[in-house]
Amino acid sequence: xxxxxxxxxAIAITVGISIIAVxxxxxxxxxxxxxxxxxxxxxSLSTIDEAVRQMLLExxxxxxxxxxxxxxxxLVVAGDEDKIKIQMEGYKLADPGTTIQEGDIQIRTSGLVxxxxxxxxxxxxxxxxxxxxxxxxxxxxxxxxxxxxxxDTSSIITQIMNRRTNTTIMPTSGIMINDKAGTSLGxxxxxxxxxxINIPSASILVFMNSTxxxxxxxxxxxxxxxxxxELEIKNLKNA
Amino acid sequence: xxxxxxxxxxxxxPAAMAMDANSSDIRAAYVEINGGGTYSNSSDLxxxxxxxxxxxxxxxxxxxxxxxxxxxxxxxxxxxxxxxxILGTNATDTERAAVDEKSAGFYWPYELNxxxxxxxxxxxxxxxxxxxxxxxxxxxxxEIENTTTNYILRMSQIEEDNKFLLPATVGGCSNIGSKxxxxxxxxxxxxxxxxxxxxxxxxxxxxxxxxxxxxxxxxSVVLEKNNTNQIIVDVI
Numbered sequence: 079x080x081x082x083x084x085x086x087x088a089i090a091i092t093v094g095i096s097i098i099a100v101x102x103x104x105x106x107x108x109x110x111x112x113x114x115x116x117x118x119x120x121x122s123l124s125t126i127d128e129a130v131r132q133m134l135l136e137x138x139x140x141x142x143x144x145x146x147x148x149x150x151x152x153l154v155v156a157g158d159e160d161k162i163k164i165q166m167e168g169y170k171l172a173d174p175g176t177t178i179q180e181g182d183i184q185i186r187t188s189g190l191v192x193x194x195x196x197x198x199x200x201x202x203x204x205x206x207x208x209x210x211x212x213x214x215x216x217x218x219x220x221x222x223x224x225x226x227x228x229x230d231t232s233s234i235i236t237q238i239m240n241r242r243t244n245t246t247i248m249p250t251s252g253i254m255i256n257d258k259a260g261t262s263l264g265x266x267x268x269x270x271x272x273x274x275i276n277i278p279s280a281s282i283l284v285f286m287n288s289t290x291x292x293x294x295x296x297x298x299x300x301x302x303x304x305x306x307x308e309l310e311i312k313n314l315k316n317a
Numbered sequence: 318x319x320x321x322x323x324x325x326x327x328x329x330x331p332a333a334m335a336m337d338a339n340s341s342d343i344r345a346a347y348v349e350i351n352g353g354g355t356y357s358n359s360s361d362l363x364x365x366x367x368x369x370x371x372x373x374x375x376x377x378x379x380x381x382x383x384x385x386x387x388x389x390x391x392x393x394x395x396x397x398x399x400x401x402x403i404l405g406t407n408a409t410d411t412e413r414a415a416v417d418e419k420s421a422g423f424y425w426p427y428e429l430n431x432x433x434x435x436x437x438x439x440x441x442x443x444x445x446x447x448x449x450x451x452x453x454x455x456x457x458x459x460e461i462e463n464t465t466t467n468y469i470l471r472m473s474q475i476e477e478d479n480k481f482l483l484p485a486t487v488g489g490c491s492n493i494g495s496k497x498x499x500x501x502x503x504x505x506x507x508x509x510x511x512x513x514x515x516x517x518x519x520x521x522x523x524x525x526x527x528x529x530x531x532x533x534x535x536x537s538v539v540l541e542k543n544n545t546n547q548i549i550v551d552v553i
Contacts, residue, residue: 174510
């Protein structure tokens with residue numbers, strides 16, 4: 079009888095130790111899997127980037143096919159933003175709103191951004207609105223990709239709202255190339271690159287075919303948990 | 318006699334001098350031998366104290382660069398385009414605008430320690446602060462114009478790898494300045510939001526990327542160069 083009791087105790091101890099071991103090891107295994115997926119995603123983007131940069135030096139018509147496996151996330155080709163992204167859930171690398179540059183890859187900790195069309199200032203015109211927890215930013219909706227309308231960059235920003243102080247400014251603005259007044263107005267359109275609630279990031283694209291003949295795009299991007307809007311002027315032609 | 322010596326010296330070194338006159342912004346387009354005497358439109362010329370100063374002393378606005386009888390016609394080449402963003406706000410009694418904590422005015426980069434212009438309102442709780450922060454490769458200038466009713470913030474930078482940040486934050490202009498230079502983009506004043514997802518991305522401001530896709534799992538990404546700076550991305 080005594081031997082039976084000892085056997086039961088031994089089994090219980092063994093099972094207990096096993097459970098503790100599994101509970102200890104599994105997070106480590108999961109963490110390693112996560113890190114492996116993270117590294118694989120970075121490698122995939124590096125491969126794509128290398129191909130793109132090589133092709134820029136090659137003649138028109140050059141072509142590449144790259145096979146990748148995005149196991150824990152999704153690949154996003156965002157043509158309006160001229161970006162190629164991989165979005166992944168379940169990672170906390172840095173404080174919210176932080177963007178880290180690793181070579182040509184930028185890694186941004188994500189949160190929540192809303193992007194929608196609405197009349198934010200009640201003037202009867204539709205605006206393109208980006209919201210995160212700290213900032214609301216709106217640009218007037220003008221034309222579309224097939225039907226360009228008049229654009230004056232001095233009046234495209236409808237409002238910038240500081241949500242922490244509930245302070246809103248309705249600024250005048252302006253974008254100029256080489257400080258030439260004729261590049262700040264012309265025809266074109268504004269559009270949201272993505273719409274939705276709780277999305278990883280969103281941008282407003284302004285396409286300008288200016289009266290001076292210069293063409294360019296202005297990209298306003300609001301990232302999650304940031305208290306600023308990023309602006310890049312890109313695809314400049316005939317400057 | 319001095320003229321002869323000088324001419325002999327010029328004849329020995331003209332090729333080297335012409336090469337030296339080139340830079341990314343200026344080039345000596347051709348060489349012209351004048352008949353001698355004073356150049357008729359000398360008021361537009363810059364004088365150089367010695368031959369050794371020729372290589373670095375020309376200004377973009379000068380039309381000619383002369384060494385005695387030898388004149389170079391200068392023309393501007395490869396001037397890199399600039400992009401300028403302007404932000405104007407109403408000025409209230411409690412608002413203050415600043416460029417790198419300096420007062421309103423026009424500033425070249427060498428006059429500034431930190432590249433930003435901002436407007437703060439200390440009359441409102443937490444001092445709401447708006448502005449323009451440089452985050453590109455090369456600043457051109459920053460200007461704040463102060464009218465009776467408005468502040469006009471103007472920032473110009475070289476187009477290549479340009480980026481402006483438009484903060485809507487708290488704590489005043491000094492708070493923005495204390496975060497600069499910003500090697501990693503992060504909020505000027507973090508909020509309370511938590512984040513457990515990431516977005517890693519490649520950005521090509523100089524390439525027109527064509528395509529809009531979202532896909533997971535095993536994917537074939539097909540890239541095709543369609544134009545000089547245009548790449549079509551297909552996802553299969």
